[in-house]
Amino acid sequence: MDVALADRFFALMTLAALAGIVGIAVLGIGGRFSPALDRWNEELKGVFGDWTYWLVFLIALVSMLGSLYYSEIVGYPPCSLCWYQRIAMYPLVVIMGIAAWRRDAGIRIYVLPLMVIGAVLALYQYVIGYVPDAEILGCSIDVSCTERYVWEFGFVDFPFMSFVGFSFMMALMLWASPDDRARTEP
Numbered sequence: 460m461d462v463a464l465a466d467r468f469f470a471l472m473t474l475a476a477l478a479g480i481v482g483i484a485v486l487g488i489g490g491r492f493s494p495a496l497d498r499w500n501e502e503l504k505g506v507f508g509d510w511t512y513w514l515v516f517l518i519a520l521v522s523m524l525g526s527l528y529y530s531e532i533v534g535y536p537p538c539s540l541c542w543y544q545r546i547a548m549y550p551l552v553v554i555m556g557i558a559a560w561r562r563d564a565g566i567r568i569y570v571l572p573l574m575v576i577g578a579v580l581a582l583y584q585y586v587i588g589y590v591p592d593a594e595i596l597g598c599s600i601d602v603s604c605t606e607r608y609v610w611e612f613g614f615v616d617f618p619f620m621s622f623v624g625f626s627f628m629m630a631l632m633l634w635a636s637p638d639d640r641a642r643t644e645p
Contacts (some may be wrong), residue, residue, distance in 0.1 A: 460528075462533055465525075465528065465529075465533075466609045466611055467611060469525055469609070469620055470609070470611035470612060470615040470620070472521070473615055473619065473620045473623045473624070474612070474615070476518070476623045476624060476626075476627040477623050477627075479627055479630070479631075480623070480626055480627050480630045483630045483631070483634045484630070486499060486500040486503065486634075487500065487633075487634060504634070504635070508635060509562075511631050511632075511634065511635035512555060512558050512559035512562070512563075512566070512635065513559045514631060515551075515555050515559070515570075515628045515631050515632060516551075516552065516555035516556045516558075516559045518624055518627060518628050518631075519548060519551035519552045519555055519624075519628065520552050520556075522548050522620075522621070522624045523545075523548055523549055523552050525620075526541070526545055526548070529608070529609075529617075535608045536601070536602045537602065538584075538598055538602040538603060538604040538606070539598055539602075539604065540580055540581075540583070540584045540598065540604045540618075541584075541604075541617065541621075543576075543580050544577050544580050544581055544584075544621050544625075547573045547574070547576050547577030547580070547625070548573075548577055548621075548624075548625075550573065551570060551573055551574070551628070554566065554569060554570055555570065558570075567632050567633075570628075570632060571629060571632060571633075574625050574628050574629045574632070575625075575629065577621065577625040578621075578622055578625035578626050578629065580621075581618045581619075581621035581622035581625060582618075582622050584604055584605075584617075584618035584621075585616070585618035585619050585622055587604060587605055588604075588605045588607065588616060588618060591605050
């Protein structure tokens with residue numbers, strides 16, 4: 460796969476996830492004030508509700524495979540903040556795969572902390588990419604945490620992709636109603 464094509468693909472996926480976050484926020488918040496938005500929200504939950512955990516699993520899987528593609532095939536070395544984000548992301552593939560298979564409504568308590576930690580680290584890395592003086596966590600000497608290997612649409616880089624990925628997974632986990640996913644098996 461051509462690296463420029465992969466860059467564009469992952470950047471477009473990031474923008475689609477960002478649109479999903481905005482849509483969930485508009486429906487969730489707007490639904491409290493507008494009966495029409497509340498109906499739309501409930502209808503979409505009816506359509507996508509059973510697939511929400513699978514979508515979160517898919518986001519985690521694509522994020523993991525994308526990070527491995529860039530580091531192992533393309534040869535971009537991950538910085539220490541990237542490693543910490545991977546530590547938060549990779550277990551989500553297994554955990555969400557099992558949760559989706561079992562339709563486990565109790566999984567939020569386990570995955571949301573990983574998602575929050577990953578999102579905070581990604582946001583921090585994105586900020587220091589613009590303001591290197593804001594770096595308070597020392598990055599490794601070998602690989603800079605502010606190096607931009609991907610730069611699409613003038614703002615999408617690896618930390619932004621990671622932040623949006625974690626944020627979209629959080630939004631989906633909070634949007635999926637536990638009542639809609641009531642079947643849990645031991």
